[in-house]
Amino acid sequence: MVSATRSLLEQQRLNDAREFKIPWKKWGPYLSERQWGTVREDYSEDGDAWGYFTHDQARSRAYKWGEDGIGGICDDRQRLCFALALWNEHDPILKERMFGLTNSEANHGEDVKEYYFYLDSTPTHSYMNYLYKYPQSEYPYRDIVETNRRRSRDEPEYELLDTGVFDNDRYFDVFVEYAKEGPEDVLIRITVHNRGREAARLRVLPTLWFRNTWSWDDDRCKPSLQGVKPGAIRATHPELGEYWLDCDGAPELLFTENESNTQRLWGKANSAAHVKDAFHAYVIAGEVDAINPARTGTKAAAHYVLDLPGGGQETIRLRLAAPRARNPFGDFEKIFTSRIADADAFYERIAPRALTVDQRRVHRQALAGMLWSKQYYYFDVDRWLREHKGHPMADAPRPGVRNAEWFHMLNADVISMPDKWEYPWYAAWDLAFHTISLAMVDFDFAKDQLMLMLRGLYFHPGGQIPAYEWNFSDVNPPVHAFATLWLYKYEKQLGRADLRFLERSFQGLMLNFNWWVNRKDPAGRSIFAGGFLGLDNIGVFDRSAPLPTGGSLDQADGTAWMAFYCQNMLEIALILSETDPIYEETAFKFLQNFMWISYAMDRIGEHHDEMWDEADGFFYDLLRLPDGQAIRLKVRSLVGLLPLCASTVFEADAVARYPALMELIALFRKRHPELVAQVAPTDAGFSGYKGRKLLSILNKKKLERVLGYMLDENEFLGPCGIRSLSRHYQEHPFVFQTGGQEYKVQYLPAESNTGMFGGNSNWRGPVWMPINTLIVRALVNLYGFYGDALKVQCPTGSDQYMTLFEVAQEIVRRLTSIFLRDATGQRPVYGSTARFQNDPHWRDLILFYEYFHGDNGAGLGASHQTGWSGLVAPLMDLFGRVDAKALLESGRDNLLARAINEQVGGDRTETR
Secondary structure, three states: OOHHHOOOOOHHHHHHHHHHHOOOOOOOOOOEOOOOOOOOOOOOOOOHHHHHHHHHHHHOOOOOOOEOOOEEEEOOOOOEEEEEEEEEOOOOEEEOOOOEEEOOEOOOOOOEEEEEEEEOOOOOEEEEEEEEEEEOOOOOHHHHHHHHHHHHOOOOOOOHHHHOHHHHHHHHEEEEEEEEOOOOOEEEEEEEEEEEOOOOEEEEEEEEEEEOOOOOOOOOOOOOEEEEOOOOOEEEEEEOOEEEEEEEOOEEEEEOOOOOHHHHHHHOOOOOOOOOHHHHHHHOOOOOHHHOOOOOEEEEEEEEEEEEOOOEEEEEEEEEEOOOOOOOOOHHHHHHOOOOHHHHHHHHHHOOOOOOOOHHHHHHHHHHHHHHHHEEEEEEEEHHHHHOOOOOOOOOOOOOOHHHOOOOOOOEEEOOEEEEOEEOOHHHHHHHHHHHOEEEEEEHHHHHHHHOOOHHHHHHOOOOOOOOOOOOOOOOOOOOHHHHHHHHHHHHHOOOOHHHHHHHHHHHHHHHHHHHHHHHOOOOOOOOOOOOOOOOOOOOOOOOOOOOOOOOOEEHHHHHHHHHHHHHHHHHHHHOOOOOOOOHHHHHHHHHHHHHHHHHHHHOOOOOOOEEEOOOEOOEEEEOOOOOOEEEEEEHHHHHHHHHHHEEEEEEOOOOHHHHHHHHHHHHHHHOHHHHHHHOOOOOOOOOOHHHHEOOOHHHHHHHHHHHOOOOOOOOOOOOEOEEEEEHHHHEEEEEOOEEEEEEOOOOOOOOOOOOHOOOOOHHHHHHHHHHHHHHHHHHHHHHHHHHHOOEEEEOOOOEEEEEHHHHHHHHHHHOOOOOOOOOOOOOOOOOOOHHHHHHHOOOOOOOOOHHHOEEEEOOOOOOOOHHOOOOOHOOOOOOOOHHHHHHOOOOOOOHHHHHHHOOOOOOOOOO
């Protein structure tokens, strides 16, 4: 156990950053892991971002909009950057950044081909730990590219472990740790382990450089790095001021400019005598003239040569500080010991007491990955469009330039990324889920992230929230109101209620809600489209493209998302009504919208053009043909489960406290009795627990029928969570024929076998953490209404009956089992990969993948998408024994938030 004082030190830093503006978060892991191949750096004529700026060019070509590196940090405006460069004396290039395949090179979409792990981080980044595994033999660049190109979509990806470069343990474990003595005093400890039996040499080049801003702006003063004495580099920047990097052991210092090597890239004379790839030329090719003998530049490195015996290790120490530390290494180890103790105390305080050692390990690494996934994201779209001659306000703009309608946008913030290699750009709906996990460690950052998307520099003037840089106009599910409400309720459970945050968010959400109503329900039928909606290839057709049949698609998921949106906005409006009655009428707007949406999905009587299929007991998308016909696309997928998520419970007196709202409801009942009769959420005569009221698309009968599918292990319920498509379609694919073509939906538990959306995503079978989280939330909410009076078979057909809360816990148990050792010591997330399962230097390193195999839980897709797979941390807070009855009695606030807080015992309350 740790002392109470120690356990609050990291929390005090958070409080100081918020209340006294002490810049504890100024330095952090805000460096990308891939800047090449991004839209920002794409100045091609055809929009081929991957082809325009390649990995091979990245070592020689200066970036314009950001920087990347290995295990790196930078300031919160990314002016000064620090990261590792390595060379094993066999590779053809200096290892300065992660290598991976582009979309055209891989058989399952773009993919990083490296092994690195986010082991630890506090929310202020006062302590961070990162591990990179570097082979001692030549990195197999060509083999990886050529083998993956040869493989079909029906074959697995060819991974770095498959090449044999880690055989006989011939690799280095390179740990990079950071510890802050002050907000601008960062200690850096690099520890290299030779895991092989034979001696091996490694060149380590800790590198400090400035992002190139001077080449693009004539009025920008150029910063400088200068070698002042052995082992010391002075960094001077007109905005940032002066920093010093002290390097223990007086290593050789190398200097060059962060400028493109135009001679190598395009056969043009260089504008500078020393260029970006100078260290590669000096260390590998022995070109002495490549570096600046004057020991000045905008990029510098300390060159360490480590000779490690078999099983041996070496440590490198550095310190980056402003002002310079008087005795940089005198108290170095003591500071590290203190910061590690602070981190241990912080996580011991916030972790649920009931978690086992292995659960705590997963819990901590999930949250550390969330914190490591922050990135400074800079994109001035107005400027970018002008440079592409595609600005819509310019004379004769070039047509077809990406994101032309977003010329108002300026992004320049530290943002939580889905994956800093595969997706090094924010994605709006991912970000909403990120905040659920981030709130466990840093409420201020979580709330700021939600507010970013509703700010005028991001938010479209028409009300749309930007999707992602490949197409800001793509439509993501509207989940920001859900996340806003979650954060508000969760924080309220901790003794604080941030009404200002809630009201500020509500104003932006109102604009976005109106955009949805105006743009995605053009016929005014309370039926919504949306197209893509984040679920990539879940449907029969590519929902972002014109339908091959003509006509349109009524989307069950888009409509359910809007019902969910209405419920969240209604709840927020009612909370705000407690201090300002003007919100009562606004609350009615959302209640009325919800009623019409629910009714539109299943009207009174038998209709061929509604989403609910009474014979099947499930919701389906509806295909509307040009001749007026309507066809249900009878595919049992998450599309039909999402209506379950639109379930919200209110206390018995919730409406009675608002007289103006009661009058409007009475009028609505009188005018539209058929809606009330059809949408009524319960069977006749059934009353909710303690008189509670329920808003749900599903009445009790429909709920039981949908749950019958969802909890059937031959349909949706997999060993590791709820699948995205029914397993029924493995042997019985859904086939739709039109225009002489066949469109097929088949259960694919692993990677996609189609090229839709690049082939790097699959919603036709795997388990996705964010949707499972929404399902768990719905079940817990529904339990608050039905209590112990409703029990269902789980699994279906098992004769084992559970309350809805117990069902939620069972799903959580299956989800968390993905990452935990089973009875045989294996982690499902690593499938049959023996090294990850058995090697003591690998088996406790957890990767949080994009999605998971529907039948065995193996990790798939992006390997570092901790962003939303980090939801396993708040879900694990439900893993232990929770008194369900106490939760049932607990009152109006979010039951799931209360469940989490009960587990922790309220220890997340901040000290002010």
